[in-house]
Amino acid sequence: MKSIMTRIGGASWRASSSHTGQIQTALVGRSERLRSSEDIAADLRRKLADIPGITIRTRAGQGLFILRIGSSGGDEVEVEIRGHDLETADALSQEVLKVVEETGGISDAKVSRESGRPEEVVIIDREKAADMKLTVSDIANALQTIISGTQAGYFRELGDEFVILVKISEAEKMNLRDILDLTLTNSDGELVVLRNVVEINPRSGPVQIDRKDQERVVTISGNISGRDMGSVLGEIGEKLRSMPTPKGFSIRLGGDYEEQQKAFSELLLSCILALVLVYMVMACQYES
Template sequence: MGGATSIKVEVYGYSFDNTDLVARQLQSGMLKDPAFTQVTLSRDEYTPEFQMNFDRTKLALNGLTSTTAATAFSAAMSGSVASYYREDGDEYKIRVRYAPEFRTSVEDLENILVTNAAGQQIRMKDLGEVVETLVPPTIERKDRERLITVTGIVAQGAALSDAVAAANKVISETQMPTGISTVIAGDYEDQQDMFSDLLVLIVLMIIL
């Protein structure tokens, strides 16, 4: 795709759900137009993550604090530094955590053990609920606003103006939730900037 002309529709908004929804609708609509050969999104897929929601009453009954239990849960998932290894002046952390096969499902995590002050080992499932959530990818920002970019590669033989018109048509047919806005950028934005600079130059030449 090197050198291919493209336009970008920047979808601005705070809500990941709403910007994802609008971006995918724009992608679907643009793909149906012959002015584009490919339409991609800048945002990666959401990734699954496990979280532990502790019950304060259950923690108290088992002689534990939320900090102690959360530390044990985090250590099992992400590991804790058990020691350090030094070689040739460099220091390396030795991190210990559960093997992958013991931390891949909700059931695995429910059976993580934490030891209370009395030496009793308590399972996480007796302290609260393990839930699986979807974590959004890296947040993309421009001018301090969150956005997701829909990039359309202009088909060979199609003019940039045709692609812009097609994108604007799709945008006009897409229902925008409150707080969501769009801006057409990419090669079109560069072209508009060039025309603007050229106009200023012509005006200056006339004045001088």
């Protein structure tokens, strides 16, 4: 081993979560060691697999580094699921993840979308609100004032400008039950308890929603060990073609495969343009 570099928070050219880190090692020349980088990565994967509380992924350095700089994950195998509905995408991603994990030669398979965090969705009952002479905007504005505050104006002094924010004192210490016990004043000046006009729907919300080409996308990625990329992608592609896809969703291969296809297309176009240019030069030279 020649050197070690540690990075917290992901790579410098793309955003990443603060709870992630990366350790990158530079090995001595191949002639100075007995094992290949793939063998060393596989050995590290076995030794680090049983550390509790963390998920560790190891991979050997590969080519196409420049092509990976702008990509989302940098893994050799990436399967993209595109579609709008979050629950359907999560269910489909687990099926695709199982297909990728069962493919020989795949290691460190993962889903890009992290598990959702719990949240409480406030649903306004429009009929009850109308019966109690409250509008949806009245309730929404009251909730905004309670939770995050409402901008009431500006205070200017000696050329400085300050925002005046109106909110409930110590609102951050209130729990959901305390908030629902608060009252609103309707158009007749009567007090209405907030819980009488809203419903609470607990659910898990996504930590992050990724988009590509203006579509929501979930990526299942992994690394290749012990097999060539062509055979692995061919096997995965064959399995995915037999998988039923919900309406409004699509499944496609990405990662290095996508970059290679783009590179080959550009190379083919360059060759065609070169042939046309040579033909034009020869036609001008020989006037025929």
